[in-house]
Amino acid sequence: MSAPMTARLDIQARVQQAAESLRVARVSRLLLSALACFVSVWAAATALDTFVELSAAVRQCVLPGAAVAASLMLWVGRAQFHAVTVERAALWIEERTPSLRYALVTAVDPRYAGRVPELDAHVNTHRYDDAVRSVLRGVLWGVVRRPVFVICGAVVALLLLPRGSVARVARPSPGDTLRREVPAVSRDPLATLVVVVEPPAYAGMPRTTSEDPSSVRALVGSRVTIRGRRGSDAVYATFDTTRVAAQDGDGRWQLTMTMPGASSVLTLAAGAHRRLLSLEPVADSAPVVVLIAPARDSILRRPNGSLVLNAELSDDHGLASGAFEYIVSSGSGESFTFKSGTVGATEFPGERKGHGTLSARLSIDALEMRPGDLVHVRAVARDRNSVSGPTLGVSETRTIRIARADEYDSVAVDAAPPPEPEKNALSQRMLLLMSQALDKKRRALAKGAFVAESRAIALDQTRLRKRVGEIVFQRLGESGGEEGDALDRRLDRPTNPDSVLAAADRATGANSGTALEGNADETPVVAVNRPLLEAYNFMWSASTELELGEPGRAIPWMQKALDRLQAARSAERIYLRGKVRAVIVDIAKVRLSGKDKGIASVRASRPAADPGRALRLTRFDAMVELAARLPSAAADSLVLLRLEVLAPDRDAAQKLEAAAAAVRRGGDVTAAFVAARRALAGDVERHAGISLWGAP
Amino acid sequence: MSADFTFCTVQYDSGDWDSAPLVPANLIDSVARYTSIRVAPTGVSVPLGSRDIFRYPLAYLTGHLPVRFTDLERRTLREYCDRGGLLFVDDHNHDVDGVFHKTCTDEIARAVGPMKELSNAHPLFNSFFTFEDGPPATSHELNGWGDNLIHKHLQAVLHGDRIAVLYSNKDYSSEWGYHPDNKRFMSVDNTKFGVNVVVYALTR
Numbered sequence: 030m031s032a033p034m035t036a037r038l039d040i041q042a043r044v045q046q047a048a049e050s051l052r053v054a055r056v057s058r059l060l061l062s063a064l065a066c067f068v069s070v071w072a073a074a075t076a077l078d079t080f081v082e083l084s085a086a087v088r089q090c091v092l093p094g095a096a097v098a099a100s101l102m103l104w105v106g107r108a109q110f111h112a113v114t115v116e117r118a119a120l121w122i123e124e125r126t127p128s129l130r131y132a133l134v135t136a137v138d139p140r141y142a143g144r145v146p147e148l149d150a151h152v153n154t155h156r157y158d159d160a161v162r163s164v165l166r167g168v169l170w171g172v173v174r175r176p177v178f179v180i181c182g183a184v185v186a187l188l189l190l191p192r193g194s195v196a197r198v199a200r201p202s203p204g205d206t207l208r209r210e211v212p213a214v215s216r217d218p219l220a221t222l223v224v225v226v227e228p229p230a231y232a233g234m235p236r237t238t239s240e241d242p243s244s245v246r247a248l249v250g251s252r253v254t255i256r257g258r259r260g261s262d263a264v265y266a267t268f269d270t271t272r273v274a275a276q277d278g279d280g281r282w283q284l285t286m287t288m289p290g291a292s293s294v295l296t297l298a299a300g301a302h303r304r305l306l307s308l309e310p311v312a313d314s315a316p317v318v319v320l321i322a323p324a325r326d327s328i329l330r331r332p333n334g335s336l337v338l339n340a341e342l343s344d345d346h347g348l349a350s351g352a353f354e355y356i357v358s359s360g361s362g363e364s365f366t367f368k369s370g371t372v373g374a375t376e377f378p379g380e381r382k383g384h385g386t387l388s389a390r391l392s393i394d395a396l397e398m399r400p401g402d403l404v405h406v407r408a409v410a411r412d413r414n415s416v417s418g419p420t421l422g423v424s425e426t427r428t429i430r431i432a433r434a435d436e437y438d439s440v441a442v443d444a445a446p447p448p449e450p451e452k453n454a455l456s457q458r459m460l461l462l463m464s465q466a467l468d469k470k471r472r473a474l475a476k477g478a479f480v481a482e483s484r485a486i487a488l489d490q491t492r493l494r495k496r497v498g499e500i501v502f503q504r505l506g507e508s509g510g511e512e513g514d515a516l517d518r519r520l521d522r523p524t525n526p527d528s529v530l531a532a533a534d535r536a537t538g539a540n541s542g543t544a545l546e547g548n549a550d551e552t553p554v555v556a557v558n559r560p561l562l563e564a565y566n567f568m569w570s571a572s573t574e575l576e577l578g579e580p581g582r583a584i585p586w587m588q589k590a591l592d593r594l595q596a597a598r599s600a601e602r603i604y605l606r607g608k609v610r611a612v613i614v615d616i617a618k619v620r621l622s623g624k625d626k627g628i629a630s631v632r633a634s635r636p637a638a639d640p641g642r643a644l645r646l647t648r649f650d651a652m653v654e655l656a657a658r659l660p661s662a663a664a665d666s667l668v669l670l671r672l673e674v675l676a677p678d679r680d681a682a683q684k685l686e687a688a689a690a691a692v693r694r695g696g697d698v699t700a701a702f703v704a705a706r707r708a709l710a711g712d713v714e715r716h717a718g719i720s721l722w723g724a725p
Numbered sequence: 726m727s728a729d730f731t732f733c734t735v736q737y738d739s740g741d742w743d744s745a746p747l748v749p750a751n752l753i754d755s756v757a758r759y760t761s762i763r764v765a766p767t768g769v770s771v772p773l774g775s776r777d778i779f780r781y782p783l784a785y786l787t788g789h790l791p792v793r794f795t796d797l798e799r800r801t802l803r804e805y806c807d808r809g810g811l812l813f814v815d816d817h818n819h820d821v822d823g824v825f826h827k828t829c830t831d832e833i834a835r836a837v838g839p840m841k842e843l844s845n846a847h848p849l850f851n852s853f854f855t856f857e858d859g860p861p862a863t864s865h866e867l868n869g870w871g872d873n874l875i876h877k878h879l880q881a882v883l884h885g886d887r888i889a890v891l892y893s894n895k896d897y898s899s900e901w902g903y904h905p906d907n908k909r910f911m912s913v914d915n916t917k918f919g920v921n922v923v924v925y926a927l928t929r
Binding site: 612613619 | 750
């Protein structure tokens, strides 16, 4: 390598070093500026919070917002991270060292590499290194000086500002309002309250903190801690005639109590200051137990087998255990014995399960029950309540009874058979289908087999006909014996419906009776039984044809018999009524607008439907007036009223709580008061009015 | 045409349309008793196929037997509902497996449209008296007669948010089928829901 080339590279390397130094300076300035932005936003927010209390939401946004601003600054200046080219660095040096007269720029230009040795000499003779070092030193300090000053100023401000405010902005948390420093002159110990509620461990609920609440709503047994700023007067709390002094420490007072089981008011007092806090306990609900199986009470024929038991359990704060309980009662009259037990006991350890299922099988054999004995089954569940419980939840009880031998004729034990006419209709339809199928097979079957099958159907048809005859006789009031045969004998093998009816009429001996409805010459017995008697006759014809091996000719008779049986079914529904005289309503009488015939009684307007509501409205109106003069007294009154309406009207209670909070906050309370009053007054029913739909 | 509200019972060719002859008088009595609506002292019976039915905002149809509308009746009913009328149908059988229910719902679906379950929060249940649990149960339901069911909802064909056809399986025809003079023997008047139906028909 030639000497000029070595010199040029040497110059190029030195300019490269300067370019790198320039890049470091630019990056340093950018990073320090971002840091200055972050710290100054933090300090500004802290200073603002010192004088004007910032809400928790705003404070939670401060540091993330500062970080975002710093990041944006870095993003906008991201070009500063790029390397500085040798040519730009040379130009930058030439700009600040005019005596070089562009020798440096030309020397690092690749186009003149090794061609002009005088340039290198010129650069070296002008003490390039010293000049560059001096220039860089000045530039470096110049670019970082401003952000460093800003950072130092912000840090000093953070050190000087109250520690509580710095922490409130750095780590905002619920209830940190007490960290703010307030002037001693305005230090009312009850002005700002922070209430921390720690639910019982069994509930597994998180600790909650609320600032300046009018009421505290918590699970019974929760640990309630009330804190405030310490003032000149000691703080006392009166609860249920008990007066307790608050503990002081670290510039605050603190009171700890356990949430009672009933709604009550906690009165806080400090010197001339008073403040009410309503305590609203939330009761732990008993587990809800639903017995799925057995689904209903039942009766068993025999005391053996087993019962499948299933239940679903649920609880608001977790289940502890569950089981099925049974009680077996035996005996009768004055002598009863009982035995009880549990099956399917299940624990729900570990995780706090709000839902669970129980399954078990209860052996009836093992219970050694006898006819008439009862077993009562129910599911029970216990929750995890270790404060006032555990609370027991029970399902409905199912009763399973073992039937006695003497009650087998009860429909409760044996299913009732279908009504006779319907059974006959089904049977007739089946015989008709069999006959049609047989008729279709006429060509395929041998004559002997065909006739045999036809006669078999005829036998069933005859049996069914006799059954219809029995029904007719049952309706006629005759009893026992072969009624169908009796009817056959009495009808003397009739051949047409008229002869059947005539014979039936003779058979009943009622032909001298008077008709109730239908034809005048028709007795009521025949009128009611006409469809069945006709079906009876058609069946006769059908069975005759079937006996002869002619199912094709029997089919029309069978169809007619089926039609008459259907008619008999339809005839079961009878609606008897006479003609009702038209009723003319005396409108004036109904509206009590007729002539007053008696002595006029003294009339007075009716009282309001809910006198308590009117009273509450009156009290509320007084509180509205009080709010202008004594806001804290009005807020306390609203709290008391809220406690009163909590049970009957939860919506109004919520609105009153909002109104009390608005009064304590100060400012415009109109909207909150309007909402509270509307809730107290109840809904107004709106009617669009009666339109004249049929106007003339 | 009169400005008085007149209770109208629908006649149809099939079935027993006049199976509840005391219901109109009973509801007229209740409307007079609880509201200031001008009401005619007697009801009228109007054939469904007649143009006269358009004179009445509310038409009541009931029966036990199969309901089969003629083409004219079907057309008239469709036009009646389109023009703002309310047809109140009550199954006198109280039987979802009965012929009245099956045939009548079929006919209504063909004439007006398919019915759907009416929400118990529908304005009908607040139109005059408030029925928070929806349609009041009838003694026929509670006694296990008919289909042995307590129907929790009514059914309806809605035109927009307006009821065009209100259908009940609860057998109000039996529940309200007594002489209005006997209302004084009842501790709770069971016809109040009928007033809601009348007021709804007149105001929507």
